[in-house]
Amino acid sequence: GAGVSQSPSNKVTEKGKDVELRCDPISGHTALYWYRQSLGQGLEFLIYFQGNSAPDKSGLPSDRFSAERTGGSVSTLTIQRTQQEDSAVYLCASSLERVDQPQHFGDGTRLSIL
Amino acid sequence: AQSVTQPDIHITVSEGASLELRCNYSYGATPYLFWYVQSPGQGLQLLLKYFSGDTLVQGIKGFEAEFKRSQSSFNLRKPSVHWSDAAEYFCASSRGSNFGNEKLTFGTGTRLTIIP
Numbered sequence: 520g521a522g523v524s525q526s527p528s529n530k531v532t533e534k535g536k537d538v539e540l541r542c543d544p545i546s547g548h549t550a551l552y553w554y555r556q557s558l559g560q561g562l563e564f565l566i567y568f569q570g571n572s573a574p575d576k577s578g579l580p581s582d583r584f585s586a587e588r589t590g591g592s593v594s595t596l597t598i599q600r601t602q603q604e605d606s607a608v609y610l611c612a613s614s615l616e617r618v619d620q621p622q623h624f625g626d627g628t629r630l631s632i633l
Numbered sequence: 634a635q636s637v638t639q640p641d642i643h644i645t646v647s648e649g650a651s652l653e654l655r656c657n658y659s660y661g662a663t664p665y666l667f668w669y670v671q672s673p674g675q676g677l678q679l680l681l682k683y684f685s686g687d688t689l690v691q692g693i694k695g696f697e698a699e700f701k702r703s704q705s706s707f708n709l710r711k712p713s714v715h716w717s718d719a720a721e722y723f724c725a726s727s728r729g730s731n732f733g734n735e736k737l738t739f740g741t742g743t744r745l746t747i748i749p
Contacts, residue, residue: 552736561740562737621679621682
């Protein structure tokens with residue numbers, strides 16, 4: 520079956536613009552996660568969805584970052600007023616809603632802020 | 634708080650030689666432990682996982698890892714590496730069964746180079 524799908528694969532935008540990143544999880548996976556991978560910070564957790572609700576938003580770095588999930592499926596991560604330090608690869612993962620199930624990752628969106 | 638340490642930033646191994654990548658975790662109870670591999674421009678692929686039971690776990694691509702509670706370690710091994718194993722390897726942990734689905738805490742990664 521299809522894996523986790525993320526779009527766009529690459530995004531280049533100017534500082535100050537808003538961007539939306541999309542994640543389409545594996546069908547039937549109710550848990551969805553966003554991570555950020557950058558040279559200086561490594562792999563960092565951003566937010567976790569259980570269905571459409573987000574019980575853990577502890578990793579969102581500022582109020583410019585938000586995410587939503589609708590229909591228990593697709594999720595969008597929005598970054599407002601982008602800054603150069605937002606440049607990173609944004610990875611999405613999904614899993615079944617069982618604690619012994621691993622997370623499966625998409626190929627990520629590479630975001631570059633000019 | 635959890636933490637995962639991968640002490641080796643970069644390892645170079647000859648093709649056909651054995652491999653061991655180190656991973657240490659810091660957590661009071663037994664965490665869930667994972668190894669992921671990332672090729673350039675790709676996402677993370679799960680190699681293997683440890684939840685409970687047998688401390689020697691087998692994964693894909695001929696990899697195995699051993700959980701050692703006394704050493705807080707979960708080292709990844711392969712008896713004979715192939716050129717296609719060149720990639721970045723990440724060890725990760727989550728807090729385990731009492732906490733539901735949990736975010737992963739990652740180590741900083743080990744870049745593996747294979748020489749002919």
